[in-house]
Amino acid sequence: MPHVVQFSGVREVELVETETQPLTAGGVRIATWYSGISAGTELTAYRGTNPYLTSTWDVDRRLFVPGEPTFAYPVAGWGYSEVGEVVEVADDVTDVRIGDVVHGIWGHRSEAVVPAAQVAGRVVPDAVDPVLGTFARVGAIALNGVLAADVRLGEQVAVFGQGVIGLLATRLATLSGARVTAVDTLAVRLAMAEAFGAVHTVDALRPGGAGERIRELTGGGADSAIELSGTDRALHEAIRSVVPEGLVAASGFYQGGAAHLRLGEEFHHNRVRIVASQISGVPVALGGRWNQARLVRTVMDRVFDGSIDAAALLSDVVPVSEVAGVFARLDEGDPNILQAVLRFDAAPERGR
Incomplete structure (x- = not known):
């Protein structure tokens, strides 16, 4: 059975089984190799401080308002820095192939079905350690801040x-x-x-x-x-x-x-x-020319060509079964952790 990382309560995180998703038209199935933990955002779910857990986000008014939380525990599938291998493609998909190693956003889960357009053009080069693909989202957040400044x-x-x-x-x-x-x-x-x-x-x-x-x-x-x-x-x-x-x-x-x-x-x-500066949008003056896809592409081009030594930021690459221990260390402020990455069973030996 596939499995997913779940926040079951305040300071409670575990690996649980989940249902296999059917492949849909225009979609691809990805077997996850690595998933990076975003310490800032994900600790708010771990600690119970995220505003979505305590109030309602009114989409139309763009306000948090008192009432039922937007979502409640258990919260499954957080995570936005994944790398995996495409293992199945729908018949109508032409721009993604079985065997492609891609980076994208599908959460801390062992496999996912996503639209092919979501990972098209996001292939990790053969000469690059695939774990570096986990830096796409955090790199985009960093670049967005640089552009905002x-x-x-x-x-x-x-x-x-x-x-x-x-x-x-x-x-x-x-x-x-x-x-x-x-x-x-x-x-x-x-x-x-x-x-x-x-x-x-x-x-x-x-x-x-x-x-x-x-x-x-x-x-x-x-x-x-x-x-x-x-x-x-x-x-x-x-x-x-x-x-x-x-x-x-x-x-x-x-x-x-x-x-x-x-x-x-x-x-x-x-x-x-x-x-x-928040990753859901780029600085207003750049809105006609920049978007999230360009942020990701710009950062990953520099990770892949070595201009950014992302490998130096990898402090922990651990089996996903050890997720509870990693979050406990992050919560305690362990100074030895920089980027922690979860390794799933499908991942090959490092360096493939």
């Missing part, structure tokens, strides 16, 4: 949070010609940021705050900042770090209140601009 050649950019997405943003901003100052609380991640191109690193816990130090290092402030840690304290320091009329791309998934965000100080007096 309007990064340009020669500008100073501060990137707050050097987890996987933050490190990818550091590398992408560097490739765009920016001089990056990386901010985090962990020395090991700051060292990784230097390897990914950061010219300066700042300990987020330093006395006086990261914003003050960034202004010193950049000779007056960063032109823009990208906040990816998802904490209100970091967002406040990002605001403090930029020049007058500077731009802050708030790309983190912020939970709860914002006790450390003070809008009557640097934000007000420096006329700082804040924009939200």
Whole structure:
């Protein structure tokens, strides 16, 4: 029987059996090899803090409103960074072939039936370790933040949070010609940021705050900042770090209140601009030319050609049967985890 990762309750995650999906017209069946865990988003389901679990998302009004949650436990099939082999195609499919190894979004499940259009053109090259395909979505999120921050050649950019997405943003901003100052609380991640191109690193816990130090290092402030840690304290320091009329791309998934965000100080007096960056849309000025497919294609071209050393971000590739242990470590804030990937039974030996 196929199986799927399921959040059964707060801090309860398990592998459960599921029904085999019938192949539909225009569809393909994929046997999953690898599925990357998105620590930020998926921990909100694991911890029970995701707003969809506590309120209703009104699609028409674009508001969260009190009432029955949009969904409740058990929640199955989360995950948006999958790689697998096409094992069956519908008769009307011509642009995807059996044997193709593709990357896409179908959740932490051992097999899936998806529209062929969803994975067409997303083939992992033979010379590339297929596990690198799991970086498509997180890379797209990072690039979306870089685009939202309007990064340009020669500008100073501060990137707050050097987890996987933050490190990818550091590398992408560097490739765009920016001089990056990386901010985090962990020395090991700051060292990784230097390897990914950061010219300066700042300990987020330093006395006086990261914003003050960034202004010193950049000779007056960063032109823009990208906040990816998802904490209100970091967002406040990002605001403090930029020049007058500077731009802050708030790309983190912020939970709860914002006790450390003070809008009557640097934000007000420096006329700082804040924009939200979220993967469901690209920056409005780029909407006619960019979309999610282009974000993915742009990032993966650079992963596949080696411009982005995504393999350096892989800290854990574990059997899917060990999913509970991985989430427990992420929940505890294990500093040794960067990108954790679940390996399914269909996956070949690494390097295929």
